[in-house]
Amino acid sequence: MSQVIIIGAGPAGACLSLIFSQRDIPVTLIERRRNFDREFRGEILMPSGFEALMQLGIDKKLNKVSNHSPRQLKFYLNKKQILEINQKEVLGEQSIKAISQVDLLETLVKECKRYPCFKFYRGASVKSLIKEDNRVNGVNFLLDGGEKKEIYADLVIGADGRNSIVRKECDLTAYEYNTPMDIVWCKLPKPQDWHGVSVYGGQGNLLFAYQSWDDQLQLAWVVLKSQFKDLRDEGIEAWVELMSNHVDPVFSQHLRQNTSFISNQFFLNSVSDCVEEWSIPGAMVIGDAAHTMSPVGGQGLNIAMRDAVVSANYLVPIFKKDPLNLKKLDEAIKQIEADRMNELKSIQYKQSIPPKIMLNQSLLGDWALRVMALLVKLPFVARVLGKINNDFLYGKTKIELIV
Ligand SMILES: Cc1cc2nc3c(=O)[nH]c(=O)nc-3n(C[C@H](O)[C@H](O)[C@H](O)COP(=O)(O)OP(=O)(O)OC[C@H]3O[C@@H](n4cnc5c(N)ncnc54)[C@H](O)[C@@H]3O)c2cc1C
Structure with a gap:
């Protein structure tokens, strides 16, 4: 036994x-x-x-x-970059990795x-x-x-x-x-000069794009639960078109040009x-x-x-x-x-x-994001947000194998 x-x-x-x-x-x-x-x-x-x-x-x-540690984190609101963070400056040697x-x-x-x-x-x-x-x-x-x-x-x-x-x-x-969103995952070839993670928000949209461990670009498109079924039925071309409308023009062109190379599509029911x-x-x-x-x-x-x-x-x-x-x-x-x-x-x-x-489709949602982007540059606010994020980064409790 x-x-x-x-x-x-x-x-x-x-x-x-x-x-x-x-x-x-x-x-x-x-x-x-x-x-x-x-x-x-x-x-x-x-x-x-x-x-x-x-x-x-x-x-x-x-x-x-196999892993990759992204160098930069860029935030875009309604197609315009509003914030850039260098991972090493914030986290030092303890980086976030895609493995x-x-x-x-x-x-x-x-x-x-x-x-x-x-x-x-x-x-x-x-x-x-x-x-x-x-x-x-x-x-x-x-x-x-x-x-x-x-x-x-x-x-x-x-x-x-x-x-x-x-x-x-x-x-x-x-x-x-209550999780109001689901996620569309897929990979596509990475633009040559892409380094790190880009987050595209605004008008109730949210798209993460990061260089993954296999040198591909991993996309995670966060959608409202109500959109999920329609997107799945409409197929890749339709949802690439939708994504392209919410990112900066250079990345938008890359998405459209690489639609036929999209792989590893996965619809994740978020729970x-x-x-x-x-x-x-x-x-x-x-x-x-x-x-x-x-x-x-x-x-x-x-x-x-x-x-x-x-x-x-x-x-x-x-x-x-x-x-x-x-x-x-x-x-x-x-x-x-x-x-x-x-x-x-x-x-x-x-x-x-x-x-x-992030998924608030009203102007109020965009306004809140814009104010947050400004505030985050203030040392006091950055410290408070840092404390909240600490749990995501390092966990809330110290974990040590003692046996
Ligand atoms: C699309 C997607 C993207 C994600 N992205 C992230 C991310 O970026 N970062 C992150 O931290 N987490 C992410 N997660 C979540 C993460 O993958 C899970 O939280 C994590 O893998 C949980 O680990 P686990 O060992 O508890 O369970 P799982 O990883 O789910 O492993 C369970 C295992 O049990 C096996 N199994 C199930 N039923 C049986 C059975 N009856 N008999 C035998 N074997 C069985 C399965 O095949 C599986 O291998 C993501 C999840 C998904 C689905």
Whole structure:
């Protein structure tokens, strides 16, 4: 019997599997995808996520994961540039990076495989949890060849993302924040002289364009939930035309000229929620499975890895004791939830504010943005905004792997 089953080899599941493996705790990781690149995955690595990753003790390997650190951040309002920030001047060496999540996950899983206590089922989909005497003690899953399997463990951890089967099987109810927007993602060739991130706002529009780890330009076009279905139906040409109308003339021309090279289109239904309780006896959820993050501020990947480090701090000492004390295990899970909720509540609340201003289609919305752009140049206001953004950049709590 494995001591722990982790469902989902996303950032949360892969990080936690590695920490357990390094500490000789038998862990089985089950991932439904054979290839990580089958889905678009978040790729903004904040200093807060970098801090969590560095706790894993594989710095040299992590440094080889494909990434790009943008130099400049430019803000445009109604096609005119109103603000430019140099990332290095503001953040110093601790930069925000665009990383290849696929590369990151492959690196983590490869590292796990060095340890004999690690077992990995790839291309295996968990279908249900096994429960006995009011306690979860295993999972039923299906290999991609069709073979059914069941395995048992002292703890089942759902790191299985926003459509978590563990959340459903454990009947964990979630409260949801109102997220007024959805996102259209796509890549296109980068203009030659493009360096960094440009944000285009005004009249209820919001478009992010940044140089990604693969030297392509990644676009994230934030649209109102009400627009989403029509855009999907209308197809690329129509929505490139719409985007082009809201950016500066040079970029507008580039968009139109490169329409046929657009790739990796993905319509993301934006959700922000958090389960009221993260566990039942024998099972718990972490990462997006516990709290699906809104895309605002590029937090999901980072928060998921921070959950993994904190979970390990509580769980490793319990699994290291023989015989395993189930009562203490269930208490530890509750402590993980309490520990993480402080950071989560604060970040999810702060994520809910910018869309209300940026997607405001009235003149008042544009006026608010213009005033903010002016105010941000004042040192006092910059300090206050910096403090708010600190949580997005560095997290609200200090994360340290202490086991
Ligand atoms: C389009 C898009 C863009 C994003 N952009 C950003 C960004 O720029 N920055 C950022 O920080 N975050 C971003 N995010 C969010 C970020 O990707 C997630 O918050 C983060 O990946 C959550 O990590 P996780 O490990 O909790 O779950 P996930 O990354 O969702 O991983 C869950 C894993 O579980 C597997 N799985 C699911 N169900 C089963 C099952 N039944 N059996 C076996 N395996 C299963 C899935 O295949 C998946 O690999 C984005 C998300 C999307 C979809």
